[in-house]
Amino acid sequence: MGRATLADNVKGKDFSELPKETKTNTGDTNKVSNTNKNRNTTTSDSSRKKSRRRHKKMMTPVVSRVQRLFDTCKDVFSLSGAGIVPSADKIEQLRAVLDEIQPADVGLTPQMPFFRPPVTRRAPPITYLHIHECDKFSMGIFCLPPSGVLPLHNHPGMTVFSKLLFGTMHIKSYDWVGDAPSNASAVVDPSETVQHPEVRLAKLKVDSDFTAPCNASILYPADGGNMHCFTAVTACAVLDVLGPPYSDPDGRHCTYYFDYPFTKFSVDGVSVAEEEKDKHAWLQEREKPEELAVVGALYTGPEIVEN
Template structure:
């Protein structure tokens, strides 16, 4: 920028230009040195601040910004975040009824949040949604099973996709969803990106081995703004029969019914202290 700004102001005497060029080159070298010293977590913060500058419910950053943030997240390692596989977060305690999951809070503001989930073997983050949010997840180490869904909103039938059981059943309503991903992933692997309406906005994490997941949300959950975290139970397509909704036999495995749940006795998430590189809010 310094060079571009100087071009229109060039003077006829070359000697007057030389000091400006020298200063510009010096500043450029200093900037490059600063970038080399910048921690990956700081680079992540700076990029999130830029990409989510106009964050809001349902607002998806432009494709070029999505790619920029994806590349920054993809480059982050477990060590960059100050973590090691032998840390207690990743071990199962025999006295625990369910595997304890630790969340390391890195940063949160009204536009985005950054954090790391640490899971011991068999740890589960139950199926949940991300309403109106764009979510980046990066598996930092280990093997994890991910199952994700998108709501069915254009099902070719005369009946809505929301099904309310009869009063005699006394169960919450269920809604049809299509399975987006149902597979094991082992680090290193590409980050996953979930969008407000597609990409697998609802997902479940199950630790096949001890693992860690970097999570970036834009914008973060906010009850006052209607971005509630809702958990779900999932049922095979054949579990419910709904008039007007028919799926070919060979495609039924791709659809499931999701039902809101309130009882979360099968999960224990505790907060941990993030001990990685500090972030400078500039």
């Protein structure tokens, strides 16, 4: 016969011979135990719910700002077409999204090679980062080194949003004067008989430096500075959204211009008040400038999901 263990002795004697008072106390203890069990169950349920909420929050994908821009453009330009301007509330919706975007949101830093100062006196190349283009809108970034220039050009039938991401840029822009003759021939002086190529009167809209951070600018098909020129005072980057985009088959091609002071030419039937002359200019179509070099580079920012 083997020896009883300590555990056997406890089970066989002490627990089986408890007096009635102790049994009553044990019943009370069970009540307390059940209460604690219920409390623990409630606490456990609450913890599980919190854990599920945390897990759900962790599982919710974070939408990048450039994705939000893409989604907003799809909405704003859903009815896009040449000369069609989105409603005022849609304009503000897109502007608000653009105003939040920082260089890091599109994978840019000023230290990237295409922002380096030119090593020669020739016009430095400008780098274009293509983000997206469809028949409704396009998104892309122009990266300009110091002294880089995007010459005066137009945006026929387009609504254009430009967001300066960093740096300082000089912007000069014009709108056509609606009641002035189109493609009028001009002479340097009324007494001269030498005719100059056709010119058209435009009114100066903007002629200022802009430094990031600043709000996005907007130009419209017939207002806001449809013809504009960008000159990099420092290395800078500008995010452009065009709706609709350029399209040669649809007649929306980019035209470049010379701009001349109003006093340089004289055109029959065109006059401007003396105090307004410095706010007007003659624009003359030109070929694409030979010195303009725009090169493409890979966009390395967050990927866009075209859902």
